[in-house]
Amino acid sequence: MKRETALRLGCIADDFTGATDIASLLARSGVAVGLRIGVPEASVDDSVAEIEVIALKCRNEPVERAVAQARSAADWLREAGAEQLYWKYCSTFDSTAEGNIGPVAEALADALAARRVVYCPAFPENGRTSYFGNLFVNGVRLDESPMKDHPLTPMRDADLTRLLAPQVSGGVGLLDIAALRGGKAAVSACLAKLDERGIRHVVADAIAEEDLRELAEAVWQDALLTGGSAFAAELPRHRFPGQREDHDEREQMPTVAGGTLVLSGSCSAMTRRQVETYRQRGSAYRLDPLALAEGDGERRKLLEWLDAQPRDAAPMIYASAEPGAVKRAQQHLGAERAGQLVESTLADIAAHAFENGVRRFIVAGGETAGAVTQALGVSRLRVGREIAAGVPWTFARRDGVDIALALKSGNFGDEAFFSKAQEVLR
Structure with missing residues (x-):
């Protein structure tokens, strides 16, 4: 009933x-x-x-x-x-x-x-x-x-x-x-x-x-x-x-203090351009699924790199790659395992970053967004201001603190999306 x-x-x-x-x-x-x-x-x-x-x-x-x-x-x-x-x-x-x-x-x-x-x-x-x-x-x-x-x-x-x-x-x-x-x-x-x-x-x-x-x-x-x-x-x-x-309740956005992290698992054409544009500003680390498959060494190296970044650096960690590189990884690992390695690693990074003071997450790719959101333990989101058509800031609370999440479908937004997202939240 x-x-x-x-x-x-x-x-x-x-x-x-x-x-x-x-x-x-x-x-x-x-x-x-x-x-x-x-x-x-x-x-x-x-x-x-x-x-x-x-x-x-x-x-x-x-x-x-x-x-x-x-x-x-x-x-x-x-x-x-x-x-x-x-x-x-x-x-x-x-x-x-x-x-x-x-x-x-x-x-x-x-x-x-x-x-x-x-x-x-x-x-x-x-x-x-x-x-x-x-x-x-x-x-x-x-x-x-x-x-x-x-x-x-x-x-x-x-x-x-x-x-x-x-x-x-x-x-x-x-x-x-x-x-x-x-x-x-x-x-x-x-x-x-x-x-x-x-x-x-x-x-x-x-x-x-x-x-x-x-x-x-x-x-x-x-x-x-x-x-x-x-x-x-x-x-x-x-x-x-x-x-x-x-x-328009979307304009009433909370102030979210804490660091910013960009995570990209999408390999879409637009996301690749967005990654390249943002990478030119520095503080970027590329995930290689083949290296991840060899053991925990690559993951430890990545976390050490992330922990060494300045609090205001807004670093990017990305697995976005050209179709040829994606195909090679899938041929070596299998499409499912290659995807799972990237998803689980980015999810673990998000959880680690939250424990170390990051509160604003910009995430590219549907599968990646799902893994990251679940890793952060979020069950409800409040919709905020749009960054680009179909991509808003959203907000959640965990352990009494606010978290901001921008979850972007692969081909949405323009080349400067990752920087624009941060400007909208200021």
């Missing part, structure tokens, strides 16, 4: 950077947004916000485990009173033929008895657009963009209907840009035709904010919606009419 709370929209994100991304964009509306790390262990209480986001770390988990996590999150959100669920995944549709986008969406749809599932990963503000079912990154087809070389989810096709089809059991159809630009009647007609054909899974185009608004107008009452953060950001105007932008 649902509780009577203020909660109307419950969001489930497949990684931690995606969770802060969607929470930040939803908070632009002025609606109170809660952000929880993992499925809450405690029962629902009076602290539930009007919108709740649950951050999972399931993008690259086995399908069964990802589905189980998402179902648990959905159960908690529905118990808390959520009237609608939103399954949030990356705007570059990061997945494989097995999942996890489709299987989780289908499981949630079954739990909600939803007849239709709409998929819209587009994020025009960040250069992610979908045109007649094909996904583009800054005007380049997904399969020709740097995402084709992603170490965990290499994207070798841009056609979203083809990417989704092997992940789901129901039919897949397209709500294309021509219908969206044709107005409400055209959108309704297209959706009706797909429904008549028994198409349950509907991929939706969007190349501009107006397309997202048109789509939201048509489907905002669906029990389940899925996509990127930009589509979700159009829902508050319908769920909370009249409340949009009447206040």
Whole structure:
């Protein structure tokens, strides 16, 4: 039985950077947004916000485990009173033929008895657009963009209907840009035709904010919606009419004293440029998974280096590397072990740094962000000011002290992001 709370929209994100991304964009509306790390262990209480986001770390988990996590999150959100669920995944549709986008969406749809599932990963503000079912990154087809070389989810096709089809059991159809630009009647007609054909899974185009608004107008009452953060950001105007932008709690950021540490595990093209830009200012250490695999010597050397840095140095520790170097490490160690070595090391570094006075963490990469946040023992985050589109400062308390976390998806932000993040917090 649902509780009577203020909660109307419950969001489930497949990684931690995606969770802060969607929470930040939803908070632009002025609606109170809660952000929880993992499925809450405690029962629902009076602290539930009007919108709740649950951050999972399931993008690259086995399908069964990802589905189980998402179902648990959905159960908690529905118990808390959520009237609608939103399954949030990356705007570059990061997945494989097995999942996890489709299987989780289908499981949630079954739990909600939803007849239709709409998929819209587009994020025009960040250069992610979908045109007649094909996904583009800054005007380049997904399969020709740097995402084709992603170490965990290499994207070798841009056609979203083809990417989704092997992940789901129901039919897949397209709500294309021509219908969206044709107005409400055209959108309704297209959706009706797909429904008549028994198409349950509907991929939706969007190349501009107006397309997202048109789509939201048509489907905002669906029990389940899925996509990127930009589509979700159009829902508050319908769920909370009249409340949009009447206040902005994100500007009320606490003062966080202590050192700053930049941690980068992402190997995306933009993160590599950000690392190179920041590295030129000094105080940087590159993690080598091959060296880490040889024993504890490299880790001890790294911690000694970190402890020797001046308190105000804001050093960077990074595993970001070119595709060739990533491939060599994966061939030698295996993709899973190489990734785990980097994640566990960066997580250990974060925990060590916290014990030694670091309170501000700038983290690049979804898997890295998940590992670091868990290592810091954080269970809830408060959304602060945006550094770049989809990347806010977030805040938590641990042992009576404030922690600031900027969790950045690999390709978000510009070359100067790591420095800009520190300027925003001053």
